[in-house]
Amino acid sequence: MAEPRPGLALRFQRRFLAARPLRSLPWPELEQSLRTAPDSALLADILHKLESTAAEPLDELYEALADVLKEEEESTHCYKNYLLPSGDCVSLCESTALISGGTTGLLTWEAALHLAQWALQNPGLFRGRTVLELGSGIGFTGIAICRSCQPRTFIFSDCHPRVLRQLGENLQLNGLTPEGVTCSIQTESQGQELEGQNCHTPKVIVAELDWGSVTEKQLLALRADIVIAADVVYDPEIILALIGMLQKLSTSRADRKAPEVFIASTIRNPDTYQLFQAELDKAGIRWQVIPAHSSCHFLYDEQPDVTILQLFI
Structure with a gap:
């Protein structure tokens, strides 16, 4: 079962604020969650968690999130x-x-x-x-x-x-x-x-x-x-x-x-x-x-x- 959205967003927030390497963020869990129930609102929730702490998301973070979402153009x-x-x-x-x-x-x-x-x-x-x-x-x-x-x-x-x-x-x-x-x-x-x-x-x-x-x-x-x-x-x-x-x-x-x-x-x-x-x-x-x-x-x-x-x- 995929991890509930609030818990996953919170894990991204905590690791980002602790200046952990991007590769250490819970990407596998995010990918699994999106495969189970595709929903861009989950990404919005993650970004909101970061922005609400006055932290500006890095370009690298946007790119990594985009990589998770890569699918065929038609879909x-x-x-x-x-x-x-x-x-x-x-x-x-x-x-x-x-x-x-x-x-x-x-x-x-x-x-x-x-x-x-x-x-x-x-x-x-x-x-x-x-x-x-x-x-x-x-x-x-x-x-x-x-x-x-x-x-x-x-x-x-x-x-x-x-x-x-x-x-x-x-x-x-x-x-x-x-x-x-x-x-x-x-x-x-x-x-x-x-x-x-x-x-x-x-x-x-x-x-x-x-x-x-x-x-x-x-x-x-x-x-x-x-x-x-x-x-x-x-x-x-x-x-x-x-x-x-x-x-x-x-x-x-x-x-x-x-x-x-x-x-x-x-x-x-x-x-x-x-x-x-x-x-x-x-x-x-x-x-x-x-x-x-x-x-x-x-x-x-x-x-x-x-x-x-x-x-x-």
């Missing part, structure tokens, strides 16, 4: 449908596992749902404008905005090749044809062409965007009016890279004003979230909390603690 994906207030539907191919292919970006997270609902309640903010989404994942928030808010241009971006591939497929699934999945940012002349698009038929771009290496010139070429992101605040190193890129955005606008920035976060680890706010203060980036409804139209069983910050870069 780890499903199609999910999200009904928009208009009656329209967003259909997505998502991973059924919390971690797949070494990334957590192949499923829709709660903050993306909350950010989409907030956007649909404020369509005028996006209408006729160029929107850059950071860490788009498999595309729910951006697709919902393209369907309901009439942006002129929507730029989906991420850095993981497998996520970008799945994102492209989901865009096609929802009748959105990217101008081209690209491994580089558009040139400035291309960016100027985007300005002339009809806002009723958004121009859709998919870009590979590495926050650590992107240049001010590349960001200027995007000519973004609005920058949005969901569930990108979960690791100190990523936080620093994100803030560094926002600083580049603030100085790459030439004679145009800086874009408006909105970031939605699920507060799983309060210390990590407070670190994000502290680093914003240190960088001189002002912020304010945007009021949002406590419940989300797209969520049914749970309503996590999600907050949206507006940043003034």
